[in-house]
Amino acid sequence: MRSAIYETFGPPQQVLHSAERDKPVAGPGQALVRMVLSPIHNHDLATIAGNYGFKPSLPAVPGTEAVGVVEALGAGVTHLAVGQRVAGGAAETWAEYYLADAQRLVPVPDSVSDETACQLVSMPLSAKMLLVDLQLQPGDWIVQNAGNGAVGKLVAQFGPQQGINVVSLVRRDAAVAELAALGIGNVVSTESAGWQDRVRAITGGAPIVRAVDSLGGTGADQVVEVAAQGAELVSFGAMTGAPITLTPAQLLFKGLTVRGFWGAKPRLAGEVIGRLLGELVASAAKGELMLPIEAEFQIADVARAVAASGEPGRKGKVAIRGMARR
Structure with missing residues (x-):
């Protein structure tokens, strides 16, 4: 089968290529899935670069989420x-076939x-888990x-629902x-001076009790600047x-x-996560949750795909296309 692969950690566009590998075999509790579409997430790229919370054994096949058969x-x-x-x-979802823990798979209408x-889990579930975690x-x-990132858009939609x-x-x-x-309001650009005053005008002077930083660098200082006395800063990315x-x-x-939130190890019970995932599937089935893809690339073009994923101003994720649904 064809898959993306990397033998060393480094810039994804440089270290990724495609290769032929043996099709995996499902073991106890597993499902072998024919991949249809798999998104490129920031944490996928950080893992390939060797900068994420864990490092896979090399050579490795990237990818952490997909839809398939x-x-x-x-x-x-x-x-x-x-x-x-x-x-x-x-x-290892950037491949024509991948193995999954069957308990983590959800039938899709x-x-x-x-x-x-193909995007139902990582970003939407993280956004819902984050809102619960913020208490x-x-x-x-x-x-x-x-705020214009995948999770930022979802938090802005899910928050008001609660x-x-x-x-x-x-x-x-x-x-x-x-x-x-997209119907998302209460957005302020930090490109122009006086943005802090625009935030205060939106809140009407009400205290901002939580500040979520997904940028790092000076991004944390910016969200803290408009947060209230005694607020909590949560590092998300x-x-x-x-x-x-x-x-x-x-x-x-x-x-x-100040603390961190990592969706891979949330402070939530399994039944809570299961309930949130069920909510997402139900919303998607009713057409209330639609997650666009900006562009698709074949596995053989994985280097071009990750380069496109880094382009600013995207309106959706870039994805790896596997095999057609039969």
Whole structure:
């Protein structure tokens, strides 16, 4: 079978290529899935670069989420069927076939597009888990940066559904209109001076009790700047690749609490995660949750795919195309 592969850690565009490998065999509790579409996430690229929270053994096949069709089932798997369309988190998904823990796969209704189905877990589930983890009450205000990123858009949509008020920061003035076209409000660009006053105008002076940083670098200092006394700063990502910088004054005089959130190891019970995933599938089936794909590339073009994923101003994920649904 054809798969993407890398033998050394480094810049994804340089170290990734495609190769022929043996088709894996499903073991107990596993499903062999024929991959249809698999998105490129920032954490996939960080893993290839060797900068993520774990390092796979080399050579390695990248990819952590996909939609596909069950090809074979291992011993003990009774809730899935061969030929069933499924989505979910897995490993080594940038390949024509991949293995998955059958318990992590979710059957997907035909009404859900491949584009949405292949993204149902990593970003939407992370956004929902984050909102639960923040322990907010209806009426609370939060501020996040990277508001035009995949998770930022979802938090801005899911938050108000729970009565949570969300202010989203973006780094380009043009991104405000782009998000408005998607129905997302309370967006402020930090490109122009006086953005802090625009945030305060949106909140009406109400305290912002949580600040979510997905950028790293000075991004954390920006969200903290408009947060309230005693607020909590949650590090969600590091899109800039730079260490978080906070002024001592922010820490000392605001009495901040600082911690991280990693979707791979959430502080949530399994039944809570299962409930949230069920909500996502139901929303997608009703057409309430649609996740676009900006571009698709064949496995043989994986280097071009990751390069395209790094282009600014994308309106959706870049994805790796596997085999057609039969």
